Every structure is written in structure tokens, then in C-alpha cells.
Amino acid sequence: MKVSHYFEFEEHVTGGIRESVVHQRKMLDRLGLSYTTSPTLDADVLHCNLMGPRSVWYARRARSRGIPVVAHTHVTAEDFGDSFRFTNALARPLRPYLERAYGLADALVCPSAYNRRLIETYTDTPTTVVSNGVDREKLEGFESLEATYRERYDLEPPTVFLVGHVIKRKGLETFVELARRLPELDFAWFGPLDRSLKGRETTRLIDNSPDNCTFTGYVDDIRGAYAAGDIFCFPTHEENEGIALLEAMTAGKPILVRDIETFSWLEDGDDCLKVSDAGVSGFEAALERLTDPALRDRLGTNAARRSEEFSLAAVADRYRSLYEEVA
Template sequence: MKISHYFELEDHVTGGIHESVVHQRKMLDLIGLPYTTEPSLDADVFHCNLMGPRSVWYAKRARRRNMPVVANTHVTAEDFGDSFRFTNALAKPLRPYLERAYGLADALVCPSEYNQRLIETYTDVSTTVISNGVDRGKLEGFESLEAEYRERYDLRPPVVFLVGHVIKRKGLETFVELARQKPDLDFAWFGPLDLSLKGRETTELIETAPENCTFTGYVDDIRGAFAAGDIFCFPTHEENEGIALLEAMTAGKPVLVRDIETFSWLEDGTDCLKVSESGIGGFVDAIDRLSDPAERDRLGSNAAERSEAFSLESVANQYQSLYEEVA
């Protein structure tokens, strides 16, 4: 069996979608399944990761040849808003487009049960939940970078941190306000800023953040973020899964999340701390609770154990089973 594993705009799309595709290809290598990254119709399955116009064009032609089409549902109208400039305006017309595009597939791959429930309101195409997974090997040796990255960004432990593109949807306003409420702690958001792509409100939040809130911009070795950080604070409002969250758990960091449906699989007080209230007070209380090193160690250890089920080795066979089912 050969897979056409296509990622439209591969050279331009970054962040979680890019990481998911990297993980998928590593999983295909692990199970020894041959694939091409070209949008080829000379294969047994056409698998597309971003349903842009070119992917739709190939998907239509694949169906005419009775070639099964698999698509990942990385993008939804719900998580498209509050990302980059103009995304709010595009979110509304995006939904009917995605309804038609996802409807071309024979099987849809959803990264979480929440995403699956959402996608089932888009189309009646069969859905399967397969995690984006976490590349444990990518984080190997991260501990050795602790001193270097704390010195580079002038961070004193315990450091409250976040990893990924700086996007309003991911809880930027909460993160900044939390830093303002806790001036005795250092906060660091590791990830690309791309200010030219941000809206005015997002840019203002970044530029007016308090001194104890650092935006590092692009980090050459992401292991440094997990080495420098102590408390992974992820107040996102909407998420399909969250690879950075899985990475933080794998690194044994205690995680603090907003109590949204995406994170229903996490157990509050065991795998993480969840904040359900809309104001900042719940996050302040949770940070205070995590000021105790023993509590951080307990939650971090539990998180690391829970993350083992998301390793690429654990997830890979689910793709093989799906391909065999549709082929």
C-alpha cells in the first residue's frame, strides 16, 4: 500500500498543523508504510492535511477514480477566529467551504473527541479520532538547556510559560493580565510573534505587557522553552487538541488550562489544574497553588505518565488500520 500524503502550502504553514504532519510522516516511517509527499493519484490512498483549493481539486479527481480520500480536520471555523489579521472576517464564510471540502473525503481524521463532535455538525462523512501525538524524541535532553535559556531571557524560577504562536485565541489577554496580577513571577511565551500579521488589539496586548511578561519570538531549539519553564499555563479559548500541551506533559511540567470541552479528557487536580470561571481570579488562585514545589512535582509526574498514551509509537498503528479500512 502506498499513500499520497499531501500537505498543501507546506512551505508556508507553521505551528500545530505543521507539527502534526511531521508527526504523521514519522508514524508512517515507524510502521514502514511507503508514501509520497506529492499530490499523486498514482497511490492507494489520497491523504490531505489542509483542504485548500488544490487539495479539493485532487480530492475530486481521486473520487472519480474510486481512490479513497482521507483528510485531517485540523481547521474549523470555530478555531480560525482570533488568530491572525482578517481571520475573524474569514471565519464565517470558511464554514460552508469546509463543509463542502470535508464532504469530499471517505474518512476524516479528528485530533480529539471535541473536534470530532464539531466536525459531525459539518458533514456526515465517517470520522475517526486519532491524536496528533507527541514526539518524545524531540524533547530528549531538554533539561540540559535550563541555565542557558533562563539566562538568555532573564527568567527566575518558577517560570510560568506557554509555547506556540502568539495568538489572541490562545488566551493572550489572560496570560498578560495574569502576569500583571503576579508581578513577583516571570512569565514567558515562547514562539513566533509575527506582529505584521496580527490585529491591532493583539499587537497592543503584546506591546503593553508588564515587564515580567516576556515574548521571546521564534526559538531556535524549542527544548529550551520546556527547560526554562516550570508551570505550563494554557488559557486557550478554543483548541482542537494542543500539541504543545502534550509536549509540556511529556516534559513533566504541571499544566494549567482553561476548562473547555477540548480538555475534558484531563482530570482536574490529577493531570492538571483547570479554571472554569471566566475572570482572572481562578488563574491567580491556581498559580498560587502551584507555587508549592511539591504540588508542581506531583502534577508534573502525573502529566508525564498520562502523556505516554500519546507517543508516536502508540498512535501509529491507528493510521495503518484506517488506511486498510478505506482502501
């Protein structure tokens, strides 16, 4: 079997979608499946990771030739808003476009059960849930970077941290306000700033953040973030899955999340703490609880154990089964 594993705009898209594609290709390598990263109709399956216009063009022609099309549903109108400049304006017309684009596929791959429920309101194309997975090998040896990264960003434990693009949707306002309310704690957001792509409110939040809130920008070795951080605080309002969360769990970090449907699989008080309060007070109280080293250790240990089911080795066979089903 040969797969055309295509990622449109691969040279430009970063963040979780890029990481997911990297993970997928590692899993295909693990399975020994033959694939090309170019869009081609000389394949048994066309797998599109981002349904841009070129992917849509190839999907239509693949269907006309009887070549099964698999599409990933990384993008939804719901998670597109509050991301980068102009994304709010584009979110509304994006939905009908995605409804048509996802409708071209024979099978849709959804990274979470929540994402699947959303996509089922877009199209009746068959869906299957396959986690983006977590690359445990990528994090190996992260502990050795602790001193370097704490010194580099002047961070004292316990450091509250987050990993990923700095965008409003991921709870930027809450993160900054928590730092303001808890000046005794250091807060660090590891990830690209891309200021030219940010809206005015996002840049204002970054510029007016308190001294104990550090925005590192791009880091050359993401393992350093998990070495220097102690409490993974993820107050995101909308998420399809959250690879950074899976990485933090793998690193044995205690997890604090907003109680949204995406994270329904996490157990509050067992492998994470959840905050249902829409405001900041609930997160503030939870962080004060997490200053207890014993609680951090228990939650982090349970999170690491839970993350094992998301390893690339555990997820890979889902792709073999999916391709065999549609081919």
C-alpha cells in the same frame, strides 16, 4: 500500499498543523508504509492535511477514479477566529467551504473527541479520532538547556510559560493580565510573534505587557522552552487538541488550563489544574497554588505518565488501520 500524503501550503503553514504532519510522517516511517508528499492519483490512498483548493481539486478527481480520500480536520471555523489578521472576517464563510471540502473525503481524521463532535455538525462523512501525538524523542535532553535559556531571557523559577504562536485565541489577554497581577512571577511565551500578521488588539497586548512578561519570538531549539518553564499555563479559548500541551506533559511540567471541552480528558487535581471561571481570578488563584513545589511535582509526574498514551509509537497503528479500512 502507497499513500499520497499531501500538505497543501506546506512552505507557508507553521505551528501545530505543521507539527502534526511531521508527526504523521514519522509514524508512517515507523510503520514502513510507502508514501509521497506530492499530490498524486498514482496512489492507493490520498491523504490531505489541509483542504485548500488544490487538495479539493485532487480529492474530487481521486473520488471519480475510485481512490479513497482521507482528510485531516485540523481547521475549523471555530478555531480560525482570533488567530491572525482578517481571520475573524474569514471565519464565517470558511464553514460552508469546509463543509463541502470535508464532504469530499471517505474518512476524516479528527485530532480529538471535541474536534470530532464539531466536525459531525459539518458533514456526515465517517470520522475517526487520532491524536496528533507527541514526539518524545524531540524533547530528549531538554533539561540540559535550563541554565542557557533562563539566562537568555532572564527568567527566575517558578516561571509561568506557554509555547506556540502568539495569538489572541490562545488566551493572550489572560496571560498578560496574570503577569500584571502577579509581578513576583516571571511569565514567558515562547513562539513566533509574526507582528505583521497580527491584529491591532494583539499587538497592543504584546506592547503593553508588564516587564515580567517576556515574548521570546521564535526559538531555535524548542526544548529550551520546556527547560526554562516551570508551569505550563494554557488559557486558550478554543483548541483542537494542543501539541504544545502534550509536549509540556511529556516534559513533566504541571499543567494549568481553561476548563473547555477540548480538555475534558484531563483530570483536574490529578494531571492538571482546571479553571472554570471565565475571568482571570481563577487562574490567579491556581498559579498561587502552583508556587508550591510539592504540588508542581505531583501534577507534573502524573502528567508525564498520562502523556505516554500519546507517544508516536502508541498512535502509529491507528493510521495503518485507517488506510486498510478505506483502501
